Amino acid sequence: xxxxxxxxxxxxxxxxxxxANTYGDExxxxxxxxxxxxxxxxxxxxxxxxxxxxxxxxGISKPDEPIGTFGRLAERSMGKDTITGHWEIAGLYTEVPFxxxxxxxADFIQRYEEAIGVExxxxxxxxxxxxxxxxxxxxxxxxxxxxxxxxxxVFQIAVNTDVVPLEVLYRYCEIAREMLVGDVQVGRVIxxxxxxxxxxxxxxxxxxxxxxxxxxxxxxxxxxxSGMTVFAVGKISDIFNGQGxxxxxxxxxxxxxxxxxxxxxxxxxxxxxxxxxxxxxxxYGHRRDAAGYGKALEDFDLRLPELKAALREExxxxxxxxxxxxxxHTGWDHTREYVPVLLYGASINTGxxxxxxxxxxxxxATIAEYLSVEAPxxxxxxxxxxxxxxxx
Numbered sequence: 001x002x003x004x005x006x007x008x009x010x011x012x013x014x015x016x017x018x019x020a021n022t023y024g025d026e027x028x029x030x031x032x033x034x035x036x037x038x039x040x041x042x043x044x045x046x047x048x049x050x051x052x053x054x055x056x057x058x059g060i061s062k063p064d065e066p067i068g069t070f071g072r073l074a075e076r077s078m079g080k081d082t083i084t085g086h087w088e089i090a091g092l093y094t095e096v097p098f099x100x101x102x103x104x105x106a107d108f109i110q111r112y113e114e115a116i117g118v119e120x121x122x123x124x125x126x127x128x129x130x131x132x133x134x135x136x137x138x139x140x141x142x143x144x145x146x147x148x149x150x151x152x153x154v155f156q157i158a159v160n161t162d163v164v165p166l167e168v169l170y171r172y173c174e175i176a177r178e179m180l181v182g183d184v185q186v187g188r189v190i191x192x193x194x195x196x197x198x199x200x201x202x203x204x205x206x207x208x209x210x211x212x213x214x215x216x217x218x219x220x221x222x223x224x225x226s227g228m229t230v231f232a233v234g235k236i237s238d239i240f241n242g243q244g245x246x247x248x249x250x251x252x253x254x255x256x257x258x259x260x261x262x263x264x265x266x267x268x269x270x271x272x273x274x275x276x277x278x279x280x281x282x283x284y285g286h287r288r289d290a291a292g293y294g295k296a297l298e299d300f301d302l303r304l305p306e307l308k309a310a311l312r313e314e315x316x317x318x319x320x321x322x323x324x325x326x327x328x329h330t331g332w333d334h335t336r337e338y339v340p341v342l343l344y345g346a347s348i349n350t351g352x353x354x355x356x357x358x359x360x361x362x363x364x365a366t367i368a369e370y371l372s373v374e375a376p377x378x379x380x381x382x383x384x385x386x387x388x389x390x391x392x
Contacts, residue, residue: 001270002314004367005307007261008086008274009300011281013324013337015056017074020336025080025324028335030285033328034297035059037290043297045304049319049342055356056338068344069386071354073320073362076378080336081152083187083211085322086239086276090218091364091376098153098187098212101125108184109147115175122147127332129287132158132194132201139163140196145172151333153187155180158203161193166206169193177210187212188238205252207282209238219364220244220274222373228271231264233257236274246271254279254296258303265310272367276322285325286332293327308344316345316370320363349388357382 013030020026035041043051043060050070052060057072077084079097087094103124113119119142121135126148132139135146139160146158155176159169169191177189189210194203220230221244230246234257237248249264251257254277261275277300284293311317324337341354341363361379368374369381 001268001312002371003265003270003312004272004316004318004370005261005265005311006089006272006274006318006320006363006367007307008089008276009280009297009319009321010082010276010278011285011323011325011334012297012321012340013326013335014054014072014340015338017336017338023080023336025326025329025335025337028324028326028329028337030293030324030326030335030337031057032059033326034290034294036328038294041294041297043301045301046297046319046342049304049344050351050353051340051342053353054340057340066351068342069349069352069354070343071341071357071382072338073341073357073360074338075323075336076359076361079153080323080334081154081187082281082322082334083153083239085339085360086236087214087218088360088378089320089322089363090214090220090240091361091368091379092214092216092218093359093361093378094215099185100151100153101149101184101186104147104149104155104184108179112176112179115179116145116172119144120147121145125149125151127286128156128158128192128203129201132192132203136160136194136196136201145169149186151331154190155186155188156190156192158192158194160196161204161206162195166193170208173208173210185212207235209235211239211241213241214243216377218244219368219373219376220272222368222376223271223371226371226373228371228373229269230271231267231269231273233260233264233273233275235276235278239276251278254300255303258300258307262306262310265307265315271371281325281334285327285334288327288329288332290327311345313346316343316348318343318363318367320360322360343386347388348386352385354382354385
């Protein structure tokens with residue numbers, strides 16, 4: 001009963017890609033700047049798997065005998081957003097990046113306001129936590145939803161759920177998703193609920209993403225088509241708009257994501273558990289909180305032994321990221337970076353360096369080969385390097 005447990009440490013980049021300058025991200029290094037802010041970063045379990053041995057990574061201890069296989073991946077697709085990264089991890093190439101906006105056209109906003117029956121606030125690129133502090137009081141007086149975007153291809157709608165009910169926010173998002181096509185198509189519409197308590201604005205865990213459907217089949221479809229299970233944890237189902245997903249569960253935090261992954265691992269099925277731990281990105285990368293990011297990494301590292309202990313004989317654990325979000329970089333947005341890949345399991349070699357791979361899709365190709373399903377269109381499997389040879 002073969003299974004792959006694939007966990008995305010959302011935004012854990014490890015150094016700028018060669019084309020990072022074209023995205024305004026020259027010199028970006030998410031992990032490197034976390035270490036500058038928190039030089040005592042304690043992630044011994046990630047280090048034991050081989051994180052410190054990956055090309056370009058420094059400041060992480062390098063055990064003489066890493067217990068995992070390790071390497072770094074370059075993004076082949078154009079862009080640096082969540083959908084592009086995850087789709088490529090699943091074996092789908094995005095040649096034309098999703099559109100981004102500084103603000104959405106006035107005529108579209110007018111049509112959208114007519115569709116939802118209320119005027120809106122904002123409509124500019126901003127940090128989500130900053131714009132709700134800035135426009136929150138006016139929103140609470142008027143009930144008008146806050147619209148904002150970023151360097152990602154997103155249309156985000158924020159409301160205080162004490163003012164506008166959550167189900168109304170979701171309806172606003174569903175209408176936006178239907179309307180954002182053609183010249184104004186974006187990768188995701190995101191519901192951003194928040195509350196205010198004593199002047200402090202806090203986003204809640206009821207976020208919901210409304211993504212465009214993948215432009216083709218991914219390894220998730222191939223696994224599903226073969227009769228195996230694709231169990232999505234966190235925002236994975238949203239990112240793929242449910243395509244190829246068998247079961248899914250949303251999560252409230254990184255630690256809840258780990259809990260839900262462990263619960264899924266306790267079930268009996270073959271296939272894949274695909275989890276996203278979003279706090280690294282949403283709570284720390286976008287907020288440029290390097291010390292907080294480091295603490296979140298330490299918290300995850302403390303849970304790694306549980307994940308390893310829950311692995312069955314034919315399970316493979318794969319850790320990776322989908323882009324960077326350098327907390328030491330300018331602005332508030334993702335950064336174009338290499339990402340790590342770490343593999344562990346009874347059938348995985350120890351101490352093997354995969355080097356630098358040319359696509360995130362090498363993960364999909366490796367998963368496809370391991371589970372004996374159709375390979376994705378792009379990606380080269382590294383299973384022959386990673387898999388331990390068992391002598392008869």
